[in-house]
Amino acid sequence: xxxxxxxxxxxxxxxGVFSTPLPRFITELADSIPNSKLDPKMKLTIAVSELIxxxxxxxxxxxxxxxxxxxxxxxxxxxxxxxxxxxxxINAMRKNFLDGYxxxxxxxxxxxxxxxxx
Numbered sequence: 861x862x863x864x865x866x867x868x869x870x871x872x873x874x875x876g877v878f879s880t881p882l883p884r885f886i887t888e889l890a891d892s893i894p895n896s897k898l899d900p901k902m903k904l905t906i907a908v909s910e911l912i913x914x915x916x917x918x919x920x921x922x923x924x925x926x927x928x929x930x931x932x933x934x935x936x937x938x939x940x941x942x943x944x945x946x947x948x949x950i951n952a953m954r955k956n957f958l959d960g961y962x963x964x965x966x967x968x969x970x971x972x973x974x975x976x977x978x
Contacts, residue, residue, distance in 0.1 A: 886911070893952050895945040902938055903949065909936035910953045917964050 872878065882904070889907035890900065898906075912934045921929035940946055954961075 889953065889956060892956055893949045895949045895952070897944045898940065898946075898949055902940060902946075905936060905938055906946075906949055906953050909934065909938075910950070910957065912936075914957045914960060917961070 886904065886907055889911065890903040893903045893906065895903075912932060916932040919931075921931050924930050938946055
């Protein structure tokens with residue numbers, strides 16, 4: 861089994877999986893979390909998770925190679941000791957998307973009113 865893992869790691873390394881730089885907007889999102897208690901990788905995890913959540917609000921699907929439509933979705937786990945500020949970090953991250961959520965919700969309300977009238 862170790863040999864299979866080594867082969868997999870070698871292949872992934874050859875494709876740059878472990879050395880590809882992160883997009884700047886992801887690192888900037890993570891940097892917007894003011895909590896110094898959280899590991900930078902956890903901040904990145906929260907940033908990516910909230911970005912995926914925001915993208916899912918547009919209800920756009922990803923077209924799979926077999927022509928099926930897959931909704932944007934993810935499950936993220938952040939495990940950290942109690943009191944390290946996970947919730948406050950998530951709340952800080954969500955503030956980055958607040959204006960966008962307000963636009964989306966306003967459009968939903970307008971659409972609901974229009975459908976109700978018709």
